[in-house]
Amino acid sequence: xxxxxxxxGTRVPRRAxxxxxxxxxxxxxxxxxxxxxxxxxxxxxVNALKSPAEYAQNGPLSLPHGFYLDxxxxxxxxxxxxxxxWNSVLISGSVAVLAVVLSILNAYAIGIGRIKGxxxxxxxxxxxxxxxxxxxxxxxxxxxxxxxxxxxxLSVIIVFTVIQAxxxxxxxxxxxxxxxxxxxxxxxxxxxxxxxxxxxxxxPVSRPTLGVxxxxxxxxxxxEFLLPLVMLISNDNQTVSVALGVLQGQHLMDATMTxxxxxxxxxxxxxxxLVFQRTLTRGIAVGAVK
Amino acid sequence: MTLTVDRGGRxxxxxxxxxxxxxxxxxxxxxxxxxxxxxxxxxxVIVGPFLMxxxxxxxxxSGVGSPKWTGLANxxxxxxxxxxxxxxxxxxxxxxxMAAVPTVVGLVLAAALFDFVxxxxxxxxxxxxxxxxxxxxxxxxxxxxxxxSWILAPENGSLNELLKAVGLGSWQQDWLGDPDIAxxxxxxxxVWVQIGFPLxxxxxxxxxxDPQLYEAAELDGAGWWRRFWHITLPQIRxxxxxxxxWCTIAALKVFGAVYVLTKGGPGGATDVPSYFSFTxxxxxxxxxxxxxxxxxxxxxxxxxxxxxxxxxxxxEDAEEGGVV
Numbered sequence: 090x091x092x093x094x095x096x097x098g099t100r101v102p103r104r105a106x107x108x109x110x111x112x113x114x115x116x117x118x119x120x121x122x123x124x125x126x127x128x129x130x131x132x133x134x135v136n137a138l139k140s141p142a143e144y145a146q147n148g149p150l151s152l153p154h155g156f157y158l159d160x161x162x163x164x165x166x167x168x169x170x171x172x173x174x175w176n177s178v179l180i181s182g183s184v185a186v187l188a189v190v191l192s193i194l195n196a197y198a199i200g201i202g203r204i205k206g207x208x209x210x211x212x213x214x215x216x217x218x219x220x221x222x223x224x225x226x227x228x229x230x231x232x233x234x235x236x237x238x239x240x241x242x243l244s245v246i247i248v249f250t251v252i253q254a255x256x257x258x259x260x261x262x263x264x265x266x267x268x269x270x271x272x273x274x275x276x277x278x279x280x281x282x283x284x285x286x287x288x289x290x291x292x293p294v295s296r297p298t299l300g301v302x303x304x305x306x307x308x309x310x311x312x313e314f315l316l317p318l319v320m321l322i323s324n325d326n327q328t329v330s331v332a333l334g335v336l337q338g339q340h341l342m343d344a345t346m347t348x349x350x351x352x353x354x355x356x357x358x359x360x361x362x363l364v365f366q367r368t369l370t371r372g373i374a375v376g377a378v379k
Numbered sequence: 380m381t382l383t384v385d386r387g388g389r390x391x392x393x394x395x396x397x398x399x400x401x402x403x404x405x406x407x408x409x410x411x412x413x414x415x416x417x418x419x420x421x422x423x424v425i426v427g428p429f430l431m432x433x434x435x436x437x438x439x440x441s442g443v444g445s446p447k448w449t450g451l452a453n454x455x456x457x458x459x460x461x462x463x464x465x466x467x468x469x470x471x472x473x474x475x476x477m478a479a480v481p482t483v484v485g486l487v488l489a490a491a492l493f494d495f496v497x498x499x500x501x502x503x504x505x506x507x508x509x510x511x512x513x514x515x516x517x518x519x520x521x522x523x524x525x526x527x528s529w530i531l532a533p534e535n536g537s538l539n540e541l542l543k544a545v546g547l548g549s550w551q552q553d554w555l556g557d558p559d560i561a562x563x564x565x566x567x568x569x570v571w572v573q574i575g576f577p578l579x580x581x582x583x584x585x586x587x588x589d590p591q592l593y594e595a596a597e598l599d600g601a602g603w604w605r606r607f608w609h610i611t612l613p614q615i616r617x618x619x620x621x622x623x624x625w626c627t628i629a630a631l632k633v634f635g636a637v638y639v640l641t642k643g644g645p646g647g648a649t650d651v652p653s654y655f656s657f658t659x660x661x662x663x664x665x666x667x668x669x670x671x672x673x674x675x676x677x678x679x680x681x682x683x684x685x686x687x688x689x690x691x692x693x694x695e696d697a698e699e700g701g702v703v
Contacts, residue, residue, distance in 0.1 A: 112499055119491060123511035126571065129526045130514070132537050149537045150544065195417040202410020210414070217425050219684045221632050223656045223673040227435070227666055228428030231442065251424040254417065283409050312519040314635035315653070319661065330635075334521030337528060337639045347529045354522030362517045366510060 130355060137161060137352035141345045149344070164349035168332055169324065174357070176321075177311055177328040180242055180249070185306040187250040189299055192257025197287050199258070200265030201273060211262055218255040222315050230319050245320050249313065253306045264298050265291065304365045311357070329354060429677075436670035446667065453671035462647060463672065466655045469562055473633050473651060476566035477573045478626035482619065484570075485577025488512065490611045492578075493585045494593060495603060509582060513575030520572070524639025527568045531555050555641050558648040565640055565649050569633065577622045584618035585611065617694040624687025628680055652676045 136149055140157040164170070195214070199207045229248055230239070238244040268291065276286050292299070317331045327335075333354050336342060342350060436453055438446035457463050497505040515523060530537045531554035539551040554564040588610070596606050612619075634653040637643055643650040643658070652672060659669035 115491065115495060116500060116504075119488070119496065119508055122488070123508050126511050126514060126574070129530060129571075132530065133526050148540050149535060150540050191417055191420060194413045198410045198413040198417075202408060202413065204408050204411045204414065213421075215688070216681060216684070217421060219628055219680055220425065220429065221653070221673065221676055221680055223632070223634075223653050224432050224670075224677040225425065225428045226657075226673075227442075227660050227669065228431040229424075232428065232431075248424055251420045254420070255425075258417065283413070287413070308517060312517075314520055314638070315657070318638075330519040330521045333519070333525060334635065334639045337521065337525045338642060344529070344535065347525060351522060351525045351529065354519060354525065358518045358522065362510075362514060 130359075133348055133351045133355060136344070137348040139345070139348075141343065144344055160345040160349045161353065164346055164353065168336065168350075170329075170332075170353060172325060173327055173329045173332045176242060176326060177330070177357075180245055180317075180328060181307045181310040183246045184249045184253060184310040185303045187246070188253035188257055188306045189302050191250060191254040192261050192302065193287075193292065193295075193299065195254065195258040196261030196265050197291060200262040201268055201286075201291060202283070207262075211259065214255050214258045214262075217252075218259055222252070226316060226319055229316070233320065240320065240322050240326060242321070242326055245317055248316060248320075249310050253309060257302050257306070260302065261295070261298065264295060268294070304361075308361055308365070311361075329357065432670045433674055435667055436674045438667045440666045441664045442666045449667070453668050454675075456668065457671055457675065462650065462655065463652075465647060466650045466652045469649060469651050470631055470633075472562060472566060473569065473630040474627050476569045477630035477633065478623055480570050481573040481577045481626060482622055484574060485581055485622070486612070486619070487607075488574075488578050489581035489585060490603075490607045493582055494606060494611065509578060512578050515572045516575040516579075518572070520635035521639050523568065523572055524636055527571075528555065528640055531564055556645055558645045561641055561645060562649045565636060568640065569630075569636060572636070573626060573629075576626065580618050580622050581615055584615040588614045616697075617691055620687060620691040620694055624684065624691070627683055627687075631676065631680055631683075 132149065135153055136144065137160060138153045138156050138158070139147075140159070143151075143154060143157070198204050199211055204210070225248075229244075233239045233241075233244045238247075272290060273286055276290055281289070311328070312330055313328075314330050314334060317328050318334065321327045321331055324332075333350055336350060337347075435446055437448065437450055439449045439452070440446035492505045492508055496508065533539065533551075533553040533556060536554070538554065542548060542550050552560055555561050592610050592614075593606060596610060601609070632653055633651055634657065637649055637651050637654045638657075641649040643654045653676065656669045656672040656676070659665050659672060663669075
């Protein structure tokens with residue numbers, strides 16, 4: 090690697106020096122692009138810390154004079170934000186765990202068990218994965234009312250567990266399809282049954298992939314909007330995404346309020362992003378091309 | 380592909396020596412039981428509701444009482460419904476904003492970060508820049524909607540204030556309230572939301588590419604642009620198809636952004652099929668008609684997925700066959 094570099098350097102010194110000149114404009118252009126992506130976050134943060142008077146006086150583009158946290162506190166109390174956070178955590182967490190379990194059971198039968206007609210079974214899961222929620226939303230709404238599950242967090246957990254497991258099954262099946270058969274065969278000869286092989290061999294070995302799926306399902310469910318909007322109408326059950334979306338749609342918030350809402354909505358996402366960034370990028374690489 | 384796998388599986392099953400309990404040799408595969416919870420759950424949550432939705436689309440129903448069978452009446456009505464056609468036209472523009480633009484920009488960005496910044500300024504700077512572009516992807520769309528509604532507000536909105544500050548006051552607009560530009564504003568927001576996804580996938584794909592290819596091309600005097608065109612693009616063709624398929628489907632399903640930014644307005648200028656079916660279901664309570672809209676959307680998405688899957692597998696096969 091380094092050898093090649095120096096060779097390239099000695100062979101074409103002139104071009105190398107010209108590329109140095111071209112280097113910085115490209116980097117600057119990329120940084121401006123990145124800044125444009127981040128600026129909305131900065132503007133929101135800056136304005137969430139201003140008092141209404143200060144905002145009215147100096148507009149949205151000035152820097153705040155101090156840390157005005159009352160706006161955030163007012164908003165928190167007004168929408169009972171703690172409850173909304175807890176709902177989101179409860180729903181997203183339950184879905185992540187349950188969907189990973191369901192995915193691994195399905196993928197075990199398809200990828201390792203190699204059941205008959207598995208291509209069709211897999212095709213079915215892929216289709217279920219791209220099916221638009223618009224084609225499910227009314228029946229789910231109607232049937233959950235019939236079953237007495239309407240406006241419960243449980244109903245949303247059940248539906249998203251299945252929807253996310255469609256993707257998980259598809260991804261895990263291709264991962265487990267390449268699982269070394271010898272290990273399984275050896276365990277079977279030693280007298281382990283299918284259940285033991287799954288929990289003692291397959292699950293521990295595929296732990297990295299399962300971790301990625303867990304993170305994905307959690308964030309995806311956290312961000313879901315359409316189904317929770319339809320299913321969770323009472324304030325006590327709403328998730329962060331739905332509560333903020335509904336508030337925004339009502340156009341009842343003043344500027345300080347809006348920024349408090351936006352900042353409180355952005356913060357959890359930033360936490361996920363920083364904690365899981367490595368997992369996420371790794372996971373996208375796994376999921377992109379099977 | 381499926382054929383060879385099946386043939387192989389069966390052949391193996393016949394040849395497997397005694398003493399190795401292979402599932403295929405027995406009448407019942409012991410692993411099939413593991414599929415039971417999944418099959419049951421999917422039958423209840425996905426298959427059942429989907430069939431019900433399709434059935435309801437041939438009826439007239441307000442959600443109360445029993446549906447009245449009307450055959451294809453809903454679909455005939457859709458064909459003459461200007462609102463329906465408009466929503467699909469807007470959908471096409473969303474595909475441009477969420478699939479076409481992010482894919483092209485993402486490709487150039489990925490190649491620039493990987494083959495230029497990573498090389499000259501180190502992988503850390505490339506990773507930081509990548510993170511900045513990816514950030515909007517983890518944001519709930521409702522939150523992105525709040526942020527942008529406020530930035531694009533006609534009075535005191537940051538964008539208009541900024542234009543005023545740099546002396547372009549005459550360019551100020553009611554970005555989300557003017558029927559002529561609201562859709563373009565929503566498209567702009569969606570580009571911002573979506574751009575990180577192709578970038579990250581393409582950068583991950585470039586990790587697979589043999590660095591010697593780039594080095595050899597550089598020694599032969601190929602500039603950045605030629606390396607991009609002759610190495611980067613062909614090498615990550617499978618990823619390009621995956622991203623295009625995923626993003627197109629996401630664009631057709633776009634709902635949250637329209638709900639929080641414009642509610643489909645002003646005057647239906649930003650209505651999309653998903654939002655159109657939502658209002659038909661829950662505001663107009665024409666459940667049969669709403670079901671017909673969502674069924675059409677489903678058929679389009681399923682067809683697109685099949686095409687995308689075909690292109691992807693073909694690209695992968697070509698790559699496996701044509702490795703240098």
